[in-house]
Amino acid sequence: MTLPGEKSPQVSTAGFSLDRNANGVFRIRSASKALYQILDVDPGAPTGLWDTLCQRIHPEDRADFDAAFHDPDITQDMSWQGRLLVSGEIRIVTIDVQPVVSSTADTTWIGTLTRLPEAGDLNRAFAAVLEAAQAVMVRYDILRQENQWDPSGRVLIFDEDIPKLTMGRAKWEMLLHPEDREDVLHIMGEMERGTRQSAMLLYRRLNADGTWRWRRVLAGIGERDATGKPLSLMGFSYDVTTVMEELERVTAEAAALRDALDESKVILAQTAYELTENIPIGTYTMVLEPGGERAQFRFMSRRFLEITGLDAERARADPLSAFECVHPDDYDDWVQKNAHAFVHRKPFREETRLLVDGQVRWIVAESIPRLTKDGTWIWEGVIQDITDQKISEQALRRANQTLLEAASEKARIAEREALLKDIHDGFGNTLAIGKIRLRGGDVPATEAVEVIEDCLADLRILINSLDAEGESLWSVLGSLLERIAARARHLSLDLTWDLDASRRIYLRPCQMLQAARIVQEAVANAIRHSGAQAIHVAVTGGEQDGTGQIAIRDNGQGFDPKGHYRGRGLENMRQRAKAEGWKLLFQAGTDDKGTQVTLDLGTG
Numbered sequence: 001m002t003l004p005g006e007k008s009p010q011v012s013t014a015g016f017s018l019d020r021n022a023n024g025v026f027r028i029r030s031a032s033k034a035l036y037q038i039l040d041v042d043p044g045a046p047t048g049l050w051d052t053l054c055q056r057i058h059p060e061d062r063a064d065f066d067a068a069f070h071d072p073d074i075t076q077d078m079s080w081q082g083r084l085l086v087s088g089e090i091r092i093v094t095i096d097v098q099p100v101v102s103s104t105a106d107t108t109w110i111g112t113l114t115r116l117p118e119a120g121d122l123n124r125a126f127a128a129v130l131e132a133a134q135a136v137m138v139r140y141d142i143l144r145q146e147n148q149w150d151p152s153g154r155v156l157i158f159d160e161d162i163p164k165l166t167m168g169r170a171k172w173e174m175l176l177h178p179e180d181r182e183d184v185l186h187i188m189g190e191m192e193r194g195t196r197q198s199a200m201l202l203y204r205r206l207n208a209d210g211t212w213r214w215r216r217v218l219a220g221i222g223e224r225d226a227t228g229k230p231l232s233l234m235g236f237s238y239d240v241t242t243v244m245e246e247l248e249r250v251t252a253e254a255a256a257l258r259d260a261l262d263e264s265k266v267i268l269a270q271t272a273y274e275l276t277e278n279i280p281i282g283t284y285t286m287v288l289e290p291g292g293e294r295a296q297f298r299f300m301s302r303r304f305l306e307i308t309g310l311d312a313e314r315a316r317a318d319p320l321s322a323f324e325c326v327h328p329d330d331y332d333d334w335v336q337k338n339a340h341a342f343v344h345r346k347p348f349r350e351e352t353r354l355l356v357d358g359q360v361r362w363i364v365a366e367s368i369p370r371l372t373k374d375g376t377w378i379w380e381g382v383i384q385d386i387t388d389q390k391i392s393e394q395a396l397r398r399a400n401q402t403l404l405e406a407a408s409e410k411a412r413i414a415e416r417e418a419l420l421k422d423i424h425d426g427f428g429n430t431l432a433i434g435k436i437r438l439r440g441g442d443v444p445a446t447e448a449v450e451v452i453e454d455c456l457a458d459l460r461i462l463i464n465s466l467d468a469e470g471e472s473l474w475s476v477l478g479s480l481l482e483r484i485a486a487r488a489r490h491l492s493l494d495l496t497w498d499l500d501a502s503r504r505i506y507l508r509p510c511q512m513l514q515a516a517r518i519v520q521e522a523v524a525n526a527i528r529h530s531g532a533q534a535i536h537v538a539v540t541g542g543e544q545d546g547t548g549q550i551a552i553r554d555n556g557q558g559f560d561p562k563g564h565y566r567g568r569g570l571e572n573m574r575q576r577a578k579a580e581g582w583k584l585l586f587q588a589g590t591d592d593k594g595t596q597v598t599l600d601l602g603t604g
Helices: 033-039 049-056 059-069 119-132 153-158 169-174 178-193 241-277 302-308 312-317 319-325 328-344 387-439 445-466 473-491 500-504 509-530 569-580
Strands: 013-020 026-031 078-086 089-101 107-115 135-141 146-149 166-168 198-206 212-224 230-239 281-288 296-300 348-356 359-371 377-385 494-498 534-540 549-554 583-588 595-600
Touching: 013 033, 026 033, 026 049, 033 049, 033 078, 033 107, 049 078, 059 078, 135 212, 146 169, 166 169, 178 198, 178 212, 178 230, 212 241, 241 387, 281 302, 296 312, 296 319, 302 348, 302 359, 302 377, 312 319, 319 328, 319 348, 328 348, 359 387, 473 494, 473 500, 473 509, 473 534, 500 534, 509 534, 509 549, 509 569, 509 595, 569 583
Parallel strands: 494 534
Antiparallel strands: 013 026, 013 107, 078 089, 089 107, 135 146, 135 230, 146 166, 198 212, 212 230, 281 296, 281 377, 348 359, 359 377, 534 549, 549 595, 583 595
């Protein structure tokens, strides 16, 4: 349903089916309602829809259209893009037609007509993209030495609605951070002289509130005179303060991680030194004679026997006894890996744990097989005690894990803060109002269910606000107040509102949510704390998009906005308004009776 004052949604795609006679002339058999809308034809009126379509072709595009669809010999897909002239309005469309052969060898044609966005739509989409990216189109007039930007840039660049759209070079230079000024002016000078075509500038500039904001500007030579001399520079300016602050945070955390890694490197370096001073490596040789079934130890070094704790004579007599020193948890896997290497005559290199005299040791064993001329297989191998290395690796992993857990905990705290804020403003208020109702006396089960349904409805505020792209503030506030009013009636409370002006106020979806939350919190405070019997919500202004005021007035006992309160509602309201550059005022009524909360959407 289209509300009064709203534009009808633009139909973008329509489908239809066609027949074609022997002369190659089409006739539309059936069509979707969308085709009638695009062609501005009454669905009930008797008409040849294909003939109507042909009549709507722009005169300058008719030759191309006829060439695409009036050739009786074409039996393949056909496509055309051009203009329709409908009710004095030019509409850009594409038409695609495909043949479909039925089981009776008859050919039916299936078509689609797609309406493309006009230039105005593309411009609005481009502006929306710039706004979403917090980007501003800027121009520097070299001859005038003057910076220029579009109206949105007054807030996005300076965080204030300054009256002019231009600024002289000298004043602009004074706003640059002293540490960045020389580099920025040097690069701009190269582009002004024409020795550089384009550049990316990253610098800090002074904001209206005395803080420094980071800007990233992608700029290049925009215009030249007849001799090729630059006349202007043009580009896009982005606020990247959040990105740079996050980069600083990550850099600090990376430095802490490097310190931990440096400490681990010191440990590893000390371990390496100790290892090189007394390398615990043992060697061994095993031989499999031609026709033999089991390889035998031919040689075992002293270090090999010390590491494994084996008895040399017993190991020579029974090679399988060498596995007795392997840790019980690793035994089966170690035996299987060794057997595979011996059976397939493959090189072997694996790690495992040993249990020698009640102590656990880590070792790495490596051997390479070779075949002699007489058919004997010989495995020459080494075994190395790597226990100290494993201990160091475990210490390093623990240090890394500690850092990761700390970073994860910080992220969780931030998420909880954001969640608590929305829960307080949203679900908390809904539950609080429900609690007042339940305390009033016995409440039927159906009304108790309504309290729970309110919580779910509050979640819809989040969804509706973020899904309100292209809609006015009226659609979000109307839904919110209707729901609150339904519940307020159980409290003998008179809740009224005047939202007509909000039909002319268009905000970004995230701003819709912030405004709705502030109104919700103000109404909830009046219900819970003021003892009010009447609450009125009014929206005024709205002559320009994104401007206007929302006023929430009650006849309760009033309060001191500068006082100290246990709840977080007032502070959350202030933070939401500040985040969007809005002004939030708390005013007492006559004789300190009642309170008015005013949210000014046009000033910060």
